[in-house]
Amino acid sequence: MTMCIALDENKKLVNIEHAERGLACQCTCFECGEAVIARKGEIKEHHFAHASNKASCTINPESVLHKYAKEVILESRGLMLPTLPNSDNEAAWWTFEKVLPEFSLGLIRPDLVGYFDEEPILIEIAVTHFIDAEKLKRIEVFKSKCIEIDLSSLLKSDISIPSIEAKKQILENLENRKWIYPVPLLEHIEEKQTTISKEVTETAQTNVENLQSTPKWQDYKFKIKGMHINVRKFASGMISVNSIYNPEIIEMLRTWKHEGRGKYIKDYKSWNYWLPFSEIVFQRLNSMNELPSQEMP
Numbered sequence: 001m002t003m004c005i006a007l008d009e010n011k012k013l014v015n016i017e018h019a020e021r022g023l024a025c026q027c028t029c030f031e032c033g034e035a036v037i038a039r040k041g042e043i044k045e046h047h048f049a050h051a052s053n054k055a056s057c058t059i060n061p062e063s064v065l066h067k068y069a070k071e072v073i074l075e076s077r078g079l080m081l082p083t084l085p086n087s088d089n090e091a092a093w094w095t096f097e098k099v100l101p102e103f104s105l106g107l108i109r110p111d112l113v114g115y116f117d118e119e120p121i122l123i124e125i126a127v128t129h130f131i132d133a134e135k136l137k138r139i140e141v142f143k144s145k146c147i148e149i150d151l152s153s154l155l156k157s158d159i160s161i162p163s164i165e166a167k168k169q170i171l172e173n174l175e176n177r178k179w180i181y182p183v184p185l186l187e188h189i190e191e192k193q194t195t196i197s198k199e200v201t202e203t204a205q206t207n208v209e210n211l212q213s214t215p216k217w218q219d220y221k222f223k224i225k226g227m228h229i230n231v232r233k234f235a236s237g238m239i240s241v242n243s244i245y246n247p248e249i250i251e252m253l254r255t256w257k258h259e260g261r262g263k264y265i266k267d268y269k270s271w272n273y274w275l276p277f278s279e280i281v282f283q284r285l286n287s288m289n290e291l292p293s294q295e296m297p
Contacts, residue, residue: 002045002047002056002059003016003029003030003036003047003048003049003056003057003059004016004017004046004047004048005030005048005059005064005161006019006025006027006028006029006030006036006038006048007027007028007029007030008025008026008027009026009027011028012071013030013064013067013068013071013161013162014027014162015160015161015162015163016038016040016046016047016048017046019038019040019048020038021038021039021040022037022038023035023037023051024038025037025038025048027048029048029050029057030057030059030063030064031057031058031059031060032050032057034050034051034052034054035050035051035052036048036049036050036051037049037050037051061155061161062127062128062155064161065127065151065154065155065161065166066111066125066127066151068161068162068166068170069111069125069149069151069170070101070111070112070125071162072162072166072167072170072171073099073112073114073123073170073171074099074101074112076171077095077096077098077099077114078093078094078095078096078114078171079093079094079123079170079171079172080092080093080094080171080172080173080174081093081094081147081174081177081179082174082177082178082179084145084179084182085179085182085183085184086182086184091174094114094116094121095116096114096115096116096121097115097116097117097118098114098115099112099113099114099115099123100112100113100115105120105122105142105144105261106138106142107138108122108135108138108139108142108144110122110123110124110146111123111124111125112125118257118263118264119144119145119263120144120145120261121144121145121146121147122139122144122145122146122147122180122181123146123147123149124146124147124148124149124180125148125149125151126148126149126150126151126152127151127152127155128152128155130148130150131146131148131180136180136181139180139181140181140183141275143181143274144181144261145179145181145182146179146180146181147177147178147179147180148177148178148180149170149176149177150176150177150178151169151170151176153176154166154169154170154176216234216235217232217233217234217235218232218233219231219232219233220232220233221291222285222286222288222289222290222291223289223290223291224249224285224288224289224290225246225248225249226290227243227246227249228243229241229242229243229249229285230242230243231282231285233278233282236274236275237274237275237278237279238272238273238274238275238278239272239273239278239281239282240265240268240270240271240272241253241270241271241272241273241281241285242268242269242270242271253271254271256271256273256277256281256284257271257273259277260273260274260277260278260280260281261274261277262274262277262281
């Protein structure tokens with residue numbers, strides 16, 4: 001790929017056709033970061049050249065598209081998302097409260113994280129590399145909604161990057177994206193049936209039977225600062241904390257929600273926390289408890 005793409009003074013992608021001539025463009029090389037000149041003469045093809053006169057860098061179009069997609073979503077702070085699996089909602093534009101690039105969530109480091117109703121939505125941009133089995137396993141453990149946007153067809157097209165048409169493909173095309181988590185119920189079952197062996201299937205069935213004979217949850221009671229708090233621990237490891245309104249305790253639970261990616265459920269007036277952070281919350285409540293100590297089962 002010739003050097004027809006560079007980064008402007010704000011580190012955003014700019015095409016040579018939209019850059020000012022010469023050093024006035026205030027651009028840097030997409031690959032090496034050196035200052036470049038916008039050469040826009042009458043004879044040769046317009047292109048960027050290093051101000052130091054060193055040889056042109058080889059620009060990877062996959063990297064350009066990947067960066068542009070992140071740039072567009074960050075600027076728009078939202079995008080069209082398909083129907084959420086196993087729900088009654090419809091495809092719609094999701095406006096995020098904030099969007100963070102390359103933000104680590106435990107062992108997961110998605111391309112972007114958009115926050116919707118204070119819940120993290122993982123956004124993965126695939127050009128040639130897609131979510132593999134290992135990353136999928138981590139996403140399923142984290143239990144956070146995750147969307148993958150497949151831009152491989154855009155890479156093979158004649159659409160310029162950056163451009164309005166490319167921006168629409170990134171933000172609005174429902175055909176090039178799918179939910180990775182949650183997985184549609186039927187799809188999840190079919191996938192399991194086709195990928196696991198007979199021995200693993202029998203083991204899974206045994207585990208299901210064991211789970212069915214195990215209580216789905218266990219209830220605990222705590223007394224903190226003179227207030228009673230009810231905690232329900234589910235078989236999945238999630239805990240749900242419910243307390244009569246007390247500003248100090250509510251603020252404590254809200255702080256923990258932000259710390260451990262928990263969630264407040266308005267209908268039940270409860271604060272939910274998932275593994276591994278749910279264990280930390282339980283231990284904290286136990287240490288503050290004015291009643292006899294309660295151990296995790």
